[in-house]
Amino acid sequence: EQDSLDLISSIGFNEVPAEPSIEVSNPNFLSARTARTKQPLFIPDLSEISEDIERMFKAKKMGLQSLIFWPLLGTDESLIGVINVASRSTKALGQLDRGFFTTVASMFSTVLERRRTEEQLKESQEQFIAFADNMPGPVFIKDHQSKVLFVNRFMRTMNSRRDNTGLDNVDLFNQSRAEELTVEDQKVLARGPIDRIQETREKDGKIRTYRSHKFPIFREGKSPLIGGFSIDITERVEAETQREEAKARAEFFNDLMAHDINNMHQGIMARLELILHDDELPEKIRTIAERALDQVNRSVSLINNVKKFTRVNQGDIQLEKTDPAEDPFVAFETVKQAFPNRRIIIKTNIIKKEYCIMANEFLHDVFYNLLHNSVKATDHNEVEIEVEVRLTQTGEFLRLDFTDRGNGLDDTMKQTILAGLDERVRRVSGVGLTLVKQIIDQYRGTISVEDRVKGDYTKGARFIILLPNGC
CATH class of the missing domain: 3.30.450.20 (PAS domain)
Incomplete structure (x- = not known):
């Protein structure tokens, strides 16, 4: 419902101007009362009514004697407006007059409602055209x-x-x-x-x-x-095409470089191993050759990890039902072979067919890299690592703890060692642990690191992995 009556047309207001707008709530106007009640008001003789003198002031000043106020209602009974007709003489209003005004009001209502509908339709059309044109x-x-x-x-x-x-x-x-x-x-x-x-x-x-x-x-x-x-979507399509082309070029050069460098490595390793098989090789030269061979092996491992990065990040990887106890034992032996001169003791409570998680072939790399990291972090010849598996209290996650007695990690190292590829930090962990983080993320799990002995990082580190439990 409208809050005011706005003047559309007036005739005969020469001495006193018509009000341009009247609030429907205003008690000093009979037209406002008609708008509120939606009932017609007939005053055949102004001198005989007991209305407030302030309300009748303008009518008396204009010399009016009789008044008619008729509401204009729409088809839904909503107020469209009010017709006000006045006369300078008294006039008795009979049933015929009421019928006439009913007809006139109905005609006005129809015309005004149609005009309002047309204006609303025009505005709606203009809004749609403005929207579409922009x-x-x-x-x-x-x-x-x-x-x-x-x-x-x-x-x-x-x-x-x-x-x-x-x-x-x-x-x-x-x-x-x-x-x-x-x-x-x-x-x-x-x-x-x-x-x-x-x-x-x-x-x-x-x-x-x-x-x-x-x-x-x-x-x-x-x-x-x-x-x-x-x-x-031209720009988006072009950007996606350029990205795919760049990705394809990177993969091509990655494979090409890895293939050619690995061929070089094989030649270097073969020659170093031949030198090391010479029983008469001086001890100083043997030490240099062994260190060189170790560096070549590290380079081979680095290239393999970089290739795995590419595979892990190629998009959505397929996960399948996996027994987490299958991969650790293979990783145990692989790590021991990588350090033939170290005495590596690995204690674990993992039992086959006890748990099931959603993982894939890269789970082996998680175990291998964490164990490999523990060996490298231990200075003395004997390396002791514990791998413990248990469910969290709620049973929602499978928890795997990798605990060593190596040099440990200070607080700064803890914050950066497991940084992801997209995190802008000074990387200190090398490729192996970053690969582990990427794989765990793909499994919708988490990895964290803490001191083995709380408050004393020099006593070793504990890496904690949480993986969704169940298949």
Whole structure:
């Protein structure tokens, strides 16, 4: 309901001007009372009523004797306005007069309601056109026979014809394309919305890519319409293409480099091993050769880890039901072989077929790299590592603890050693632990590190892995 009555037209207000606007809540105006009650008010003789003198002041000043206030109501009984008719003579108002005003008020209500509806429709149309014209891509509406009813400014500027209204697919496209679009339009009406990617050649000859959405517009009691809009995704498509090309180049050079360097490594390793097999080799030279061979092995391991990085980060990896007890024992032996001159003792409570997690082939790399790291972190010849597995208190996660008695990690190292690839920190962990972090992330798990002895990092470190339990 409206809050005020705004003057539309007035006749006969020469001495005293008509009020341009009256608040419906104002108690000093009879027209406001009529608006509030929605009931007509007849005053045949002003001198005989007991209305407030302030309310009658303007009428008496104009010399008025009789007044009529009639509400104009819409079809939903909402207030449209109020008609006020006055006379300078008294006039008895009979049933015929009431019938006349009922008819006049009904005519006014119909005209004003229609005008209000037309104004609302016009405003709605203007809002839609403004919205469509500011879209950075095509917007259109067609009827059920594919005739154009509306196109936005983008389509008007792209087309040599300024006005496509009333044209159909045959008028706008070659025969094969027109037939294709007509079939598509009917499919939309029968089956519902469709999305597709399409390419369009612009006036400058450049190909642009659009994602188009076409959908039915159902109307009660009328034939359905076909609506559609497109969004320019050219830049996104070009960026994705460039990214894929860059990724392919990186993978190509990665494989090429890894292959060629590994071939060189094999040659170096073969020659170093031949030298080391010489029983008469001086001890000083033997030590140098052993260190050189160790460095080559580390380089081979680095290249293998980098290749695994590529595989782990190629996208969504497939996880499968896995017994976490299968991989540790293989990793135990692999680590012992990597350090043949060290006495490595690994204690574990892992039992086969006791737990099940969702993992894949890279779980072996998690075990291997954590064990390998523990050996490297221990200075003395004998290395003791504990691998303990248990469920968390809620049973939601499987917890794996890798505990060593090595040199440990100070607080700064703890904060950075497990940094991900996208974290901007000074990397201190090497590739192995970063690979472990990437794999655990793929498993939707977590990895953390703490002191083996709380408060004394020099007593060794404990790496804690939490993996979702259950298959």
